[in-house]
Each structure stands twice: as C-alpha cells, then as structure tokens.
Amino acid sequence: MGTSTLHITNGDSTTNYLKKLQFSGEFITWREMLCEGKTTSDVGSETFWKNRFEFFQTSYKISKRKFIDYTVKEYRSLCNKKEQKEIVLWFDNDLFCQINMLAVVSWLKRFRKGYQISLVSNSNLKNTGKNDSLSQLNPDDITEQFKNRVNLNQDDIEYADYIWQLYCSDSPLRLETVYKFNPMSPFKYLATALEVHLQRFPSIENGLNIVENTIIKTANKHQFTSKKQLVNQLINEQEVFGFGDIQYDHRIDRLQKLFSSFNPVKLSKQGKQVLENQLNLYGQLRSEISYLGGSKKYSFLFNNQSKKLLKITS
Template identity: 70%
Template sequence: MSSPILHITNGDSTTNYLKKLHFSGDFITWREMLCEGKTTPDVGSETFWKNRFDFFKSSYKVSKQNFIDFTLKEYRNLCNKKESKEIVLWFEYDLFCQINMLAVISWLKTYRKGYHISLVCSGKIKGSKKLKGLGELTENQIHQHFKKRIDLTQDDIEYADYIWQLYCSDSPLRLETVYKFNPMSPFQYLTSALEAHLLRFPSIDNGLNQVENTILKTANSNSFSSKNQLIVKLLKNQEKYGFGDIQYQHSINQLQKLFTSFNPVKLSRKGKKVLENQMNFYSEIRTENSYLGGAKKYSFLFNNQTEKLLQITS
C-alpha cells in the first residue's frame, strides 16, 4: 500500500481550499514570513527559531505562546511526518512565498534526502494579464496545476538551497549577481521575487526603499479617509511582494513622522520633500536590528541609477 502524499502549503487558505476540493494526502501549512526579519540558513534549528521569535516579538508583539501554537506546533507536525515518500509543495509567485519556498526546500534537502519532491507554483494563467494566487484559481485550474506539477531534481534542490544560503548571508551583493544566471531553473518566478527583495534596501536618493516610497506615493496621489483605506489600496496594487495587511501596517508605522494625519491620510511637508528626493530620511528611519534575510537592512544602499547595491563601510 503506497504512503499518502504530503502537501506542504503556503498558508491556511490554500490548505483549506485543497481539503475542500478533496485532495488526498496529509497537509502541513508553512506558517512563516521569512521575507521579513533575520534568518539563518539552518532552517528548523534552535538558533533559527530563536531568531524568528525575537523578530516576531519585537516587530509584531507576538507572544511566545502564539508563536508556539501557530508556527512551531505545525513545524513539529512536519518533523513527525516521515512516511510520505512524495512531497508536493504549493507556493505562489510573490516574494513572500518564494522565500518561504526556498527555506522549505533547504529543510527538505537536509531532512528528507531521497524523497520525491514536486512543486505547484501559481502565477501566470492563460488568458489573464494578472498573476494569480492559488486561492484565485478555479477548481479545474488547481487540478491542472497539480497534474502538471514540476518534479524537482537533486540539482534543482541544490540550487534552491544555494540561493537560500545567499539570502541568509550577511551581504546581499552575491545574491545580486548570482540569481540571474540559471535560465534552466524550474523556479520561474524566483528572479522577479529576488529583484523585488533587493529593492527593499534603502534608496541612495531618499533613504527609503521601494515599498516605503510606494506607501508615500500612494498616500500622496489619492484621497483616503483612513489608514485602512490606504492599506487596502496598497494590498490591491502590489505586484511582487505578496504582503499582508500587518506588514503594511508595520511599514506605515515606521513612516509615521512623514504624515500629519491618518484620518484623513495626509503627508507632512517633510513627507512630500522625502517623496520628491529633496530630503533624505535615512538617518531617522535607520535601526541597527532591522534585517532582510541575513543582511542588515541599513548596511546597504540601492543606487537607482545603476540599479546596484552599495555596501556602507563605517
């Protein structure tokens, strides 16, 4: 009798959708957002989870109990599921999902060597200009994606692990040059996700990254009666990030000094000057403990003219 397939999904909504469609097998939901906060390459180790909890506690006020209940218990369930020789990964095209996907593959490389691993990745859909998440697919489209899932070779697994190691290193400079040079990679959305990642380092022009500049631009060019309306617009218009409302809420809080009001939403004079690159906000927003992967966010600057990262040497 063959063992059941193990599905590792990108979130609870995907898990629930697949169960509703009566997909057979066991399910594990990967409840993390490794695109934010400090990461270390040793996925699942004590150091790894300590870093993750410290980040959630300081940035999102997550309690230890919630972190255990929501993330760690599900991770322990994954550790206990060893009987499934076929593992199917369900992830989407955006940065949020792609970074989580790399981490999961890195973990599988270490702890599930020799298992049959395949990938379902949503994004481009025939007849649609917009990239679509798994939850936006019809029942037929989900089944087609599953039928055409990509079997990952050992080389593919090694490649994903290598990119994960670079993401977790203390410098993004090698990542900047390396990710473009694997045209045969089955991870068709990884390049654009990593490009979006590199744009999260502060711009040399005004000290804000692409996400923060987009927040100011959106606030300035629309009339919002509340912060919530601004967040709804940001969620609707984001293309490659895949962020949730709490991530935008957190980013807006960091930019509070550039707003005079959130009811209605109004930029301050300073906010407008920063948006127009007439003032640099770097020194005011900079913090020592802000990480993107393994790199300190404010140790690098993005040069918009050359589209290259520069390392700040003290």
C-alpha cells in the same frame, strides 16, 4: 492525489481550499514570513527559531505562546511526517512566498533526501491573464496547476538551497550577481522576487526602500479616507510583494512622521519632501536590529540609477 502525498502550502487559505476540494494526502501549512527579519540558513534549528521569535516579539509584539502554537507546532508536525512518497509544494510567485519556498526546499534537502519533491505555482493558466493567488484560483484551474506541477531534480534542490544560503549571509552582494544566471531553473519567478528583495535596502536617494517608497507614492496619488483604504489599495496593487495588512500596517507605523493625517490620509510636509527626494530619511530610520535575511538592512544602499547595491563602510 493519493494518501502517499504530503502537501506543504504557503498559508491557511490554500490549505483550507485544497481540503475543501478534497485533495487527498497530509497537509502542512508553512506559517512564516522569512522575507522579514533575521534568518539563519539552518532552518528548524534552535538558533533559527530563537532569531525568528525575537523578530516577531520585537516587531509585531507576538507572544512566545502564540509563536509556538501558530508556527513551531506546525513545524514539529512536519518533522514527524516521514511516510509520504511525494512532497508537493504550493507557493505563489511573490516575494513573500518565494523566500519561504527557498527555506522549505533547503530544509527538505537536509531532512528528506531522496524524496520526490514537486512544485505547484500560480502560473501558466491557459484561460486567463490574471495572477490570482493559489487560494483564489477556481477549482478547474487549481486542479490543472496540480496536474502540471514541476518535479524538482537534485540540481534544482541544490540551486534553491544555494540561493537560501546567500539570502541568509551577512552580505547581499553575492546574491546580486548570482540570482539571474540560471535560465533553466524551474523557479521561474525567483529572479523577479530576488530583484525586488535587493530593492528593499534603503534607496540612496531618500533613505526609504521600495516598499516604503511605494507606500508614500500610493498615499500621495489617491484620496483615501482612512489608513485601511490605503492598505487595501497596496494589497491589491502590489502583487509582487505578497504582503498583507499586518506587514503594511507595521511599515506605515514606522513612517508615521511622513503623514499629517490618516483620516483622511495626507502626507506631511516632511513626507512630501521625502517623496520628491528633497530629504533623505536614512539617518532617522537607521536601526542596527533591522535585518533582511542575514544582512543588516542599513548596512547597504540601493542605487536606483545603476540598480546596484553599495556597502556602507564605517
């Protein structure tokens, strides 16, 4: 853990925890959620950041000042750190982190060629079956994970970059056929994350995607006295998404018509019809500005029976 190490982490919680444990080296926090909104493959370019700001401004009402201060300044700091001999990536195995990880590796391929790059993830703990995030691991476990980090060779880096290019393309269909055929990949949780990603296109059955269906199923299954309770349950149960309260609040707001009340939480008549696949909400939810990576969300449908995507032709 020498000073010649640059740590790129999945969030402020991990960065602060590693600093508290006195991991030496420089730290960069990757403050993005590239699993949402439009992305382009040229990470860090003017076009890339323009698309990202437009998404955050439109979907989350984030001001330009906040976006620059919180995300872009940290990226500029990354650009200036060129002296470290090893770059260590700290990313969890959920969808949120795996997509961010792909983007970071793609950027490193372009701008840090020849550097030693290694990956730490929240996996392979000997003494627990729990899937805690990196920032939740105890000091011994996180030290063990660092010790057992995986060095990425050029083929690994090329593979991650290739998957990122497909994620940013205007069609997810090629991604559907490629992601599961690399058993030797050190990115052991990428296939699962991408499988979930493909299910984020609207279901052919009711027009909702896997995240939206999970929300109404969870709301119907439990008796919540508030929206906050519902969100907390989703965060605790749905580790594969890696979403926080901000993401779930945003989605629940878009599904407001499916709820008759949030105090307590109750589905409306329409919500129950959608839940039982008696009503398809695709037409009401369709938006031309909703993107998943480089693909328009509502230009494809997920067939739950065949587990395949269908392209909608106009």
